[in-house]
Amino acid sequence: MRVQIVVMAALGLAACAPTTPDSGAGFQDYNSYIRQNGTTSAQPAAPAAQPGFSTEGAAAAIDRANGTAAASATPTYVPPQQPATGVRPRGNAPTTIQEDTGEMPNVPKTISDENDFGAVSARETIESDKARIERNKAQYTVDQPTALPTRPGDEGPNIVQYALSATNNVGEPIYKRSGLGLTNSDRACAKYPSPDLAQQAFLEAGGPEKDRKGLDPDGDGFACSWDPRPFRTALQ
Secondary structure, eight states: OHHHHHHHHHHHHHHHSOOOOSSOBTTBOHHHHHHHHTOOOOOOOOOOOOOOOOHHHHHHHHHHHHTOOOOOOOOOOOOOOOOTTSOOOSTTOOTTSOTTTOSOTTOOOOOOOTTOHHHHHHHOOHHHHHHHHHHHHHTOOOOOOOOOOOOSSOOOOOHHHHHHHOOSOTTOOOSOOOTTOOSOHHHHHTTSSSHHHHHHHHHHTTTTTOOTTSOOTTOSSOOTTOOOHHHHHHHO
16 A cells, blocks of 8 residues: 555656656757757847938949949059069159169260369369450451442432431431421321331432422421431441
8 A cells, every 4th residue: 555655656746747858958969959859040130221322322223224333343452563673763764764873774964064163163273264265255256347238220319328428316407498388297208108218208309408298397307207326326
């Protein structure tokens, strides 16, 4: 009787105890437990992208629609090539220009050193400068004025010769003129394109003693403000 009571108590305790899995972490291999149960470890899901407007995304979508989208490529930096000699060229200069010389090969120097006091004083002295100045003075030549050439044929009065032969100044009257003023001198001078042509016509008509055309009302011998001074200055 006592034995039956003990057996029945044991069975009751077994019925109340929680069920233990056949395999699992801590009892067997974890991988075996996963295979037996057909489950995998769940990873946390990434948060869903929030909807919104992006100018970069819109531009990319337009390019894809037009068929102009190109595969993006990351630019690759290529370092500049150094000369084989190990001497770095200056700036963007070709590798043929070396920093130690600073000059293109086979190109002679053409810059003068006249402003270099040390270079000039090494080859020049006060005496040599004086001698050079004297040599330059000896080579100077002065052209003397010569007689005016004679015009071939009858081409009218020579206004240059008249300017050099006249002794009075502009506005200095030496010839008598009628005070009646029958001719308007301004209107008479307007017929000629230049004072030189007016002076030549004045001399052809009997000037300077006579003023038949009314070109020299003040009697200085010069018609229509013609000025002999430029010709006189050229002779000096």
